[in-house]
Amino acid sequence: MRSAARESVVRAMWDVPKLLRHPVWRTADPGQGNGLGVVLVPGFGAGEVSLAPAASWLRARGYVPARSGVGFTVGCTAELLAKLLHSTEKHVERTGRPVVLLGQSRGGGLARLAAARRPDLVHGLVMLGSPVLDPMGAHPNVLRIAKFLARLASAGVPGLLDDDCMQGPCFDEHVKALAEPLRVPAISIFSRMDGIVPWQLCQDPYAECVEVHSTHTGMGFDPKVYEVLGPRLAAWATGSMRASRRTPSTTSSSPIVPCG
16 A cells, blocks of 8 residues: 555656756756657556656757657557557657667566667667566556456457467567667666566666666656766767667666666
């Protein structure tokens, strides 16, 4: 109950005034992003509006954010991935160069799948509270909702998760793809306070893993998340941080927690 209360959308919205007053929001260099495109991929059941603060923050700094087209991220993984790849291709055409994929929760997992499949489209990858090591390792309440949607899909309701998304060949294929090495720079932001996704499941061995002290639903409103993203996105935008393939043995200094 305590975890559910902490992860409510209303509770997450309490952090909005704090974010708007914070220097990381108020201090903006409009040339920082250098026109770098960013595709925003929302979490399970969250919808595109959940990343509206991130879009505003990016736009004020000269990035070009775009929606992913995956809606509430509740459908078949293969279909959502196809939509994300289509949106990514369009944004690459629009901006003239590879883009950053920024996804929260399940959206981060989809973004990772897209980055692994089409690294030519992706300049960098950001995952917020994404259980890439086990997509079925989320809080039991979330899994109950997913299974309910699968039952509705079996009854003929279109556009929802089905059983094959949670077990079977399709699930196995995507889990295997989530473990593939990345050929683009990546950041996985996690929190031990996360009441939806166990933080251990965010420890992508091919990403720079950074800890914040945020709820799962509140990551998009947490100033610390933007403090982490600011210098890294700026480095990607200027080309001072080139795409590289990380290995599980990569280590980093505090506050970064080494993966693996």
